[in-house]
Amino acid sequence: MVIEAKPVGVYIHIPFCKNKCIYCDFYSVNNSDEHLLNDYCQAVICEIRAASEQLHNILVTTIFFGGGTPSLLNSRNIKGILDTIKDSFPVLPTAEITVEANPATIDAPKMDQYLEAGVNRFSVGAQSFSDQELSVLGRIHKADDILRIVELFHKKKIKNFNLDLIYGIPGQSIKRWEANLTKAIDCIPAHISAYLLQLGSETVMARMAAQNIIELCDENTEAEMYERTIDLLSGCGFRHYELSNFSRPEFKCQHNLIYWRGENYLGFGAGAVSYIDNRRFINQPDLVDYIKNLTSGKKQAVEELENMTMKEQVSDTIILGLRLCEGININELNQRYSINIEKEYGKAIDNNIQKGLLNYKNGQLFLTRRGYFLSNEVLCHFIA
């Protein structure tokens, strides 16, 4: 019998940052010690090797180095990991291979080496083109660093790069946000992610706001910024394809699409999450334990986060799929899960269509423009 290979995205988690940004609640360690990074990458390599013995019939379609700050890694480490993946699993020749990069951590030689190792997409944590805003965020880079790295991209004819931007920064006006967007567009990226600043309650910035040390933007301003973002980017040839993501045609982030389409992914590294056969797992988050376990040949401690029933799978697919502007294809889902979504969720669907938050056309169910910034109002109705 022939078994069709299961496409998976591979995520490599690099939980190191030079300096913690005050708005961030990602798990990452303030350390860029060369030895520690080397040990860590060695552990990741061990984990990938071990996994290859367990997992069969898969085909890697994307690879994504995320963090943290993956661009802290030297190219030997990047190459070591990429080579291990290629040795362990079949990898699609056209696979998208992304590294998240802090603009202040990459120079020309490093970029060359990354490219040589196989990286073909960069995602730059630009966040803002104003040094003042960057310092409010506690970022380690300056606006000039962004321009420098972008110049490198152009010099090396790298088209496929993304700029991450943040709006709703304390003190930011709608005008200043538009200025940031314009500067980003001038960089001619293939992709722009524009994120609303949303603070976890444990972040330094959230506490500063609670103590009135800084003032967050109000909701109306934020909503307005979002509207302008869509207008501006759409007017400049970008397609809005996910709540916070915009790209030129053909340059959607293939790796992130895997998440939103509810497809399989493997996460390697401390605290990385995998989703395979309707189950989610998380690796032990503690860095030291992670390294110790894997380099001593022990098995890695994994915790199961979810083992989803059919109903939960459907709900998951809808909730994630509606983040995409194209929405979900009802027939496709009905077939995939042999259910009747219109019947199962009829009330939620009708109700939200009535409220003008959802739309249904040609078999696709999708959020309306008005529905984007209010999407939780819609999505919570589809929770299993």
Place this chain on the structure above:
Amino acid sequence: MQNNIRNFSIIAHIDHGKSTLADRLLQITGALSDREMKEQFLDKMDLEREKGITIKLQPVRLNYQAKDGQNYIINLIDTPGHVDFSYEVSRSLAACEGALLVVDATQGIEAQTLANVYMAMDLNLEIIGVVNKIDLPGAEPDTVKEEMENVLGIDKNDIIPISAKLGVGIDQVLEAIVNNIPPPAGDDDAPLQALIFDSYFDPYKGAICYIRVKSGQIVKGQMIKMMSSGKEFEVSDIGILSPYMTEVESLKSGEVGFLAAGIKNVIDTKVGDTITGTAHPAQNPLSGYQEVKPVVFCGLYPLENNDFERLREALEKLKLNDASLLYEPETSDALGFGFRCGFLGLLHLEIIKERLEREYNLSLLATAPSVIYKIILTDDSEVLVQNPNHWPAPQKIDRVLEPFVKAVIMVPNDYVGTVMELCQEKRGQFLTLEYLTTHRVMVNYKLPLSEILYDFFDGLKSRTRGYASLDYEISGYEVSDLVKMDIMLNGEIVDALSYIVHKEKAVYRARAVVERLRKIIPRQMYEVVVQAGIGSRIIARESVKALRKDVLAKCYGGDITRKKKLLEKQKEGKKRMKQIGHIEVPKEAFMTVLNIEAND
């Protein structure tokens, strides 16, 4: 044998240690082995444990060998500790010859203590004073004894200092019970008169009554008659509680126990009713029987419309055990089908609602509680209205009467001013002020019952830092200048939010209610305008601005589980909402909309 029986109750303000003392008595007399000893045996429902108050009474029989060498049967009849159930308290006391009055040595006499002591005195009970918690560092047993002597006329030299917690002084309490409380009088050969002081429903045996035989005796197999209704039954089981149910052949004059007689419904076993034999019936029932009537009404609606039938069944079941609960179907434009229910008071309401939700797994919405208004129409006829939506058109109303209570508030004198201010705000009429000691006073006020229902107690507690205690009894109806206030959401009247208010306070309250609704109605897709009006006149207006942002900007692989949890929470939140037209209103809004004091 009658000479060696003692029947008594414990009266105490909440938290003064009634349950702890009862536990100690059970333990010392060996009614419960230490192993069986579960703290506070007598309070049996979970809800009671949580709220720390007794709702249901359970008598228990103790065997005690006194210092005089004789064996005594001591029946402890527990009493509920809340003003809602004061009639039940009075009937429990009526089953006794004596009462233990427990006062906390760190607190002194409280309003409820006083009310219960007066009740006991009216019934000619022997009162044994006990000062509890003498182990506490702040205890002032001598001052409290002084207070008890001054206010209640109990000789301070006779008051027993104890620590129920540590078991100090319990022997002395038992000796005083035996020596000071008279044995029951009553002739075993006289016609049967047995007082029902409580009843509950057992799915196998039907209604079970707790009874005190006042005269004559009752035997298994005998035919009995309820004197209030004339209904007859055959006794199937009788027994005592020691503390578990133990069957006996007969209960004689002076004894306390339980009885079952194939009675299908607790309505036929009314508290305070007299049981007699059909063969030699007593001439007269025991005195003091009353029909208990609900004084507080509210609508109960299932949040899910199709739970209506389940709610009906649940109410039927609860009613089996609670004759004072009233309910009848009603409909509301805003809420659909539900029931108008009557209760003895707010606590009773709260208990029933919570039991419906917990034991029957219903999600309920309660409308604001209402008292019963008497309305005299222009044609001189009278109507009783306990639902604001049945309020007659203003031009048809000649005058309106509302129920008043006499309230007793005890408070350290530092707080007298603020208490009187509060009473004044609540339309109170000052009656008297008395000093209990040099620094504690008793304030008597006449107040509209409706004002007490909404937020009086919360206000009292917060303004006196919890030092005030309150007790009240209904005193009668008086004319008041009342109007009906409607609440509108986006111009539509929400019938379930209408309420009755005094004209002079209409504006103040309307503003507060509207402001409160603005705060608790979550922002929605569109602006929601909240208005309050009398007839077509708008008195207050607020608006809930439209929701602009409700989004998770980032959602990637590592995050999905956590982000879904947020959505789950949001979904749970939606479940607590009632959709009225296009507007989602939290279900708590209806019940608490008039609680202005508590939510400022």
